[in-house]
Amino acid sequence: MKDVAKLAGVSTSTVSRVISNDSRISNRTKKKVLKIMEELNYYPNTIARSLANNKTDTIGVIMPSYKEDIFINPFFQKVLKGISLIASQHFFDILIVTNHKEESDVDVLRRIIKGKRVDGLILTRSKEEDEGIKFLKENKFPFVLIGSCLEYDDIPSVDNDNEQASYDLTSLLIKKDRKKITFIGGELDSVVMKERYKGYLKALKEHNITFKEDYFIFDRFLEKSGYDLTSRLMELHDNLDAIIVADDLMSLGVLKRLKEGENRVPEDIMLASFNNTILAKYANPSITSIEINSIELGRRACEKLFDMFKEKSRENKEIIDYKIIERESTSLKENIN
Amino acid sequence: MKDVAKLAGVSTSTVSRVISNDSRISNRTKKKVLKIMEELNYYPNTIARSLANNKTDTIGVIMPSYKEDIFINPFFQKVLKGISLIASQHFFDILIVTNHKEESDVDVLRRIIKGKRVDGLILTRSKEEDEGIKFLKENKFPFVLIGSCLEYDDIPSVDNDNEQASYDLTSLLIKKDRKKITFIGGELDSVVMKERYKGYLKALKEHNITFKEDYFIFDRFLEKSGYDLTSRLMELHDNLDAIIVADDLMSLGVLKRLKEGENRVPEDIMLASFNNTILAKYANPSITSIEINSIELGRRACEKLFDMFKEKSRENKEIIDYKIIERESTSLKENIN
DNA sequence: CTGTTAGCGCCTTCAC
């Protein structure tokens, strides 16, 4: 910058003003400076700007700490896409934040926000007792949660109505005359699981369908967990007729196990799932799934964050529509094959 | 930091030394300072450190400029996972870099490297004439390419032997007695497509299988393109017996179209694809695909970059193994269904 | 409209 200033015969402040497109600058000097910048192939040091402005033009995305798995679930990719779309419109970049070795969730946040690395954060999903969220609130750092938080009701977040979605999905199976409806879930400390469980129970109850403790089992949001839990379910019960699965990726594991056990889907056992990733669409049979609009979740979360920057407040909790996408796994008649 | 220094009764230099774990510092003061830092809930400003050190502890990942699509292909997610694994081991974070509005590929790079936002870059895939790579070379900025570059042979990169893989895949179909083997590709300006095309041609030639100009068609790496191109192929030829597809995601489109046209896979038409994402595994029929070890690609690319930081040089071009995963789409006998 | 000055928060000489 100094060089530019020297060559252009102006001060560094002037150059700085040109860079930030300050209004009160003569068109002539502006052009001159711009030209020199071009010639010198100069581009301002973002880091230095950040330090001076206390602003980074970067938003951070925190992946869940069970990141090994999550990085492979298309859901996160979609969310990221939504975020990226909006961020780039605002000329922001995205910092993917993951736990460094042995770092706790709160450590990560401390590192990022005290280190002033980003202007705001987007969290994907949350646990029931989320220390991280508490930490962010205490530090008054701008963030948006994709998902919900049970402890605080007033945090900016974007979510589906997971309970209702789960209720609908369960009701669908009930309508199809299924009597032994089980539920295979992922990490139970996640809020999303809690809510889906509630919706499931509610639907059973309202329709007077039996619920047994061991109809609901859970492990992790992994394909393998789906497989293993299905094995367990089949040991415990020999006459199930429906399984709801908390995630498409898990569903694939479930499906695999069912096929091995020679259970026909949907004839013997119907299957319904969440997230409607491409996996559900192309599975065989294709899997009925809840479209939660992941891209939209990411998008709105990001927009909300920018609104917060501008202190243009929005409702704190935003609900994104979901939709049941019915497919072969719950359709007896139009079974194409 | 000033506060810490004051409270601890030392100078800021001392605090700074404690932070960077300087050797020549007495254990006593070190402990004292550490304690105060804890009490004050102090954490150093990363940005300021970056400015002073000219080092960001961040690596940038450049997504291909056709990013809209790419963000949805599991391949990139896997690569990202590999990168993330290594980066976090080194206490680095990842900056996802995308084109801001109307920014050219080179603009992005200029912004990032002149802006000193990252210590190094990883590029995913490249075009035949890649201005970006030229720019990075000219500026002597550390980067690793996942993929290959035709113009320069001496750039650090990690790739599969795509030509050989394509050759093998084609040969497999030839061995299965297929005579009219077509190829559906993605963006032709990408190096990976060029190489796969070469391998395909080579195999045909060596086995004296006819090649017709319109056996090879291409558009974009999208599901929809797969679908559309298959339609085209079917209009042009009514007796194909095999299709090679450049990517699993595209394959799904191909498969969809084939089913609609009542073509049996693999009996009438065999299908083979690249990238072996989870999509291929769970498609119906499951699709034979080349496992390119995407996670490993990301991982090694990242390791290579860190090696470059340490000036510990490695071979410039690293080749990652691939493997053909045979599945139903090319297996007549063991057709499970 | 433009230049001067004083930081942003940290690190690195160079003394002691």
Next chain:
DNA sequence: GTGAAGGCGCTAACAG
């Protein structure tokens, strides 16, 4: 071992 001073590259406040 530790402190003082100057600098990383840019911006903001105050002059003029």
